[in-house]
Amino acid sequence: MVGLKFNRDRLAAIVTLLPSVILLAIFVYGFIFQTSYSSLTDWQGIAETQVKNFIGLENYKQLFTGLLDVRFRQSLVNTFFFTLFFIIGCISLGLLFAVLLDQNIRFEGFFRLIFLYPMSLSFIVSGTVWRWLFNPMGGINRLPTLINLEPITIKWLTDRSQVWQFSWLELPKIFGLILIIVMVILALRYKNQDKQWKAWLLAGIGAVTAIWIVTGGADKIQILSYPEKHGFNLAMVGIIIAATWQMAGYVMAMYLAGIRGIPEELREAARVDGASEIEIYRQIILPMLKPITLSAMIVLGHISLKIFDLIFVMTGPDNSSTDVPGTLMFVTSFRGNEFAKGAAIATVMLIMVAMVIVPYLVNTLRSEKNYEQ
């Protein structure tokens, strides 16, 4: 009898969960499937009778090597620099604020409130304000005049210049170099952990890549038939500042939660041993915060890969100097009605985000399982 009732409850549990599972199956996985399928067609225009012909990976080929899609390639470069500086900015400011607030200071709650309040605002609101602040003739540029200095003349969001230029043709070489650096770092780490076999394997991969570059193998991959310059668009600087202002408090909150989780006895013991406060941070607290840094990087990374609102309102969705895949997808699909290409951009975004998120989710699942056993 008990067993029967138990089974009925089990069934009730599954039936309760079912609507949500079905909805997510359709709205997440079903729609992702449809988008990736559309990205393999030549779908254009909004007419209901529109015929979609299957054209394979043509849209992707166009995006990465086609003459007309230079904006997409620059949007990837923009995203790269945005992500880099946004993560560096948020993590250094977040850590700094957390450490400062950990010094037993007065009005700690008040300072925390100030550093975190941007998180409660919409990017639309903050973007509107920052756009006014970055006006070349006013705002930030006029701050020095308050103490009778000359105004700054940075053009901020309207800057059209590009620094750190490289040719799209050099990409195989650049990726090769990055691979070598990563392999060397990992190999040294394994060597220190006395895993010689793994260390040599990685060093070998690095060496082969180096030979491949030196012997001109990388130059043989002709992704474009002409050199095409890309680089860091200076118009992105203002957007990076606004985004960092908005999200640094988030990282601060993560670090503060981490610092508060470290038992006070650990610090006391170190103090008894004669460690200075700075040593306590360097030897005990910072190493224990490493997992939080990783979480923060993943959270910030996936936010930056998806950034849309802030750019939409600060420089407009259709502004080539601040293109990111998120805005470009929107413009391509809903302003240009090129749905197939929009779907291809969206799929590239999804793949980039998945590369960051899936290992994280799998890892969390694994550690949770270990915890349960």
Next chain:
Amino acid sequence: MNNNRFTNRLFTYTLLIFFMAIFLIPAYMVIITSLKSPAQISLATAWDLPNPWNFESFEVAWKAFAPFLLNSVYLVIPATLLSSLLGSLNGYVLSKWKFKGSNILFQLMLFGMFIPYQSILIPLFQFLHQIGLYGNIPGLIVVHVVYGLPITTLIFRNYYTEVPTEMIEAGSIDGAGFFGVYRHIVFPISLPGFVVVIIWQFTQIWNEFLFAITLTSGTGNEPITVAISNLAGGEAVNWNLPMAGSILAALPTLLVYLLLGRYFIRGLLAGSVKG
């Protein structure tokens, strides 16, 4: 030694106050600009306090934005309540009624909160068209409920995992079934969980923009974020109006943050630390 300590303190406070000032600059700018009359606003005097103070912008902004604020209210309340309730039930199942594969199922559901919504936007746009939910608030409600499910489920699942299983078993022995245990044991202790989830969903949905602009643009059913961006996007606009509108748009979430910050931070951390 003592002197050194004093210098350290001074340094710490100086840094904190410096960054505090930087963080408050946008707030200062938005407030003073919204309190100037259009004629007073010029790039050269952008930092000066309003003289005289002019509250008219808020009257005009209120008239211009009230319908869109109302749209946001009609959107946020049902979407928040529905996604919270469903999240609570899901969290209850996934923490206390685990079945084979439930952990993987949970992880698959969780993935939905990380995806770039661009990757589902075109089919979503078409689907809502087909079922007649494009361009209206019920359609947006459905969208926010569905894509809110992963985070609400996550927060409640973690919350209920902390509830001792003995409490559930005690309820079962008393003859309460799946729903009985939920109603009499789990739901009554869920208040803190609901506060966290409701605040989180309220803030997210109120501030959301991508779905709003794609699914309601030009229909008159736009939430406040779209209305602000439409006004601020125009070049020839008087800046006092978008600024006053921004304040109106920011007030609800800002007030919730100031009054219930503790719970807001909990929601924030739930999205980052561990699934």
